[in-house]
Amino acid sequence: MLMQTPRHLGASGATDLRRDAERQADISARLERLPITRRVFWTRNIIGAATFFDGYTVIAIAYAMPVLVREWGLKPEQTGMILSMGYLGQLIGAVFFGWLAERIGRLSVLLFTILLFVSMDIACLFAWGAASMMAFRFIQGIGTGGEVPVASAYINEYIGSKGRGRFFLLYEVMFLFGLVGAGLIARALVPVYGWQAMFLVGIVPAAILIPLRFFMKESPRWLAAKGRYAEADRIVSDLEHSATAQGHVLADPKPVAMKPVERSGIRELFSGIYRRRTLTIWSMWFCSYLVANGMIAWLPTLYRQTFNLPLETALLYGLLTSVAGVVASIACALLIDKVGRKRWYTFAFLAAPIPLLALAWMGATSPTEVLVLAGLAYAIVQTITFSLYLYSAELYPTRLRAIGTGLGSAWLRLGSSAGPIVVGTIMGAAGIQYVFATFAGVLVVGALVTMFFAIETKGRVLEELSP
Numbered sequence: 001m002l003m004q005t006p007r008h009l010g011a012s013g014a015t016d017l018r019r020d021a022e023r024q025a026d027i028s029a030r031l032e033r034l035p036i037t038r039r040v041f042w043t044r045n046i047i048g049a050a051t052f053f054d055g056y057t058v059i060a061i062a063y064a065m066p067v068l069v070r071e072w073g074l075k076p077e078q079t080g081m082i083l084s085m086g087y088l089g090q091l092i093g094a095v096f097f098g099w100l101a102e103r104i105g106r107l108s109v110l111l112f113t114i115l116l117f118v119s120m121d122i123a124c125l126f127a128w129g130a131a132s133m134m135a136f137r138f139i140q141g142i143g144t145g146g147e148v149p150v151a152s153a154y155i156n157e158y159i160g161s162k163g164r165g166r167f168f169l170l171y172e173v174m175f176l177f178g179l180v181g182a183g184l185i186a187r188a189l190v191p192v193y194g195w196q197a198m199f200l201v202g203i204v205p206a207a208i209l210i211p212l213r214f215f216m217k218e219s220p221r222w223l224a225a226k227g228r229y230a231e232a233d234r235i236v237s238d239l240e241h242s243a244t245a246q247g248h249v250l251a252d253p254k255p256v257a258m259k260p261v262e263r264s265g266i267r268e269l270f271s272g273i274y275r276r277r278t279l280t281i282w283s284m285w286f287c288s289y290l291v292a293n294g295m296i297a298w299l300p301t302l303y304r305q306t307f308n309l310p311l312e313t314a315l316l317y318g319l320l321t322s323v324a325g326v327v328a329s330i331a332c333a334l335l336i337d338k339v340g341r342k343r344w345y346t347f348a349f350l351a352a353p354i355p356l357l358a359l360a361w362m363g364a365t366s367p368t369e370v371l372v373l374a375g376l377a378y379a380i381v382q383t384i385t386f387s388l389y390l391y392s393a394e395l396y397p398t399r400l401r402a403i404g405t406g407l408g409s410a411w412l413r414l415g416s417s418a419g420p421i422v423v424g425t426i427m428g429a430a431g432i433q434y435v436f437a438t439f440a441g442v443l444v445v446g447a448l449v450t451m452f453f454a455i456e457t458k459g460r461v462l463e464e465l466s467p
Helices: 011-032 038-072 076-104 106-124 130-156 164-193 196-201 204-215 220-225 229-245 265-270 273-305 311-339 341-351 353-362 367-385 388-394 398-429 432-453
Strands: none
Touching (some): 011 220, 038 076, 038 130, 038 164, 038 196, 038 229, 076 130, 106 130, 106 196, 164 311, 164 388, 220 229, 220 398, 273 311, 273 388, 273 398, 311 367, 341 388, 353 367, 353 432, 367 432
């Protein structure tokens, strides 16, 4: 049942808005009843492959840094800046490409972002010093920053409310596999072939993914929101025929309540029910990523420079931490539809500071202490960071989903860029144990924000969550 049309519109405008809402509601209702068809399954996997290489690209520099620090004679401040530049670029990419995806569509933006971060992988091969690496990583970050939020909006818009968390998060795990893949490749190649090997491998997605892009169709929810109902209807009809051909019996579409609204642009993120959601998700992004990326980006260099571990051991310890994050995140993907988003995030924000405070109290004097306790904290926080794309996309309507997720993930980038700088600054001024104490405090702030301001979204239709 549709809600009341805005009073200030004329009769013709009100009729048009009501018709648009009805058409969008029809597309949503038809998508809600669909099982996971082969096309949707493989669409998720193709986007997941791009996201794998996005994760690989984000962390590749962390595994190159132990070699670059010695080869280029880098100071801790320079190391922190190189690690942070990619995240600063991601901030711009997340906002710009999120905005662009609302206007020209999800797929065109995804293709361009993949081309951008792959081309900068090639450029990084020829970096000759700290300044050039900072510049190339910054531009590369623009591409990687745009890919994940747009991909998240795209995949969410294909899925019904039942099992949405599990289906989406099993895609998002591909980003974490990219982190682990970077560790495995680094351990195998960097000691033999040098740091350039990390960026050479990053060229692979161009050859694999660009031809597969033509297998995918634009988001029917986005098309309907843009008034392109015939195209949306054609795509959903193909999905329905695919489902029935596989032997599924489709139920009648259940009515979805939608509110006729005028397009108000980005300012709608800061009005009505969306203001609180926007500020809450920004805080969650920033707190969780400052800690997670501050740790994972610095740990290989920390093991090598502070504890003087052999390069292979330093890279192995970094890899083990990433593996712990993947294991915890898979558990989250399988359980979050049962536990609920808000409950999971609150628990994780409160649990992760415990090993960090223990590490600070003991002084972080051995690599084994850091591996076990920092690894445990990272694994817990990683269940938040990797699933916030799911939660962000659920908080906004189709007309705001890509830009809302992009702007939210911009705070991910701010947190990620701040993390290595915080580590470098506090290590130089006070010592590593104070870094872990600071991280614990940041996570407690995230817990308080989540407890008091986050909403629950599990099992609810996107259009009913966000009119």
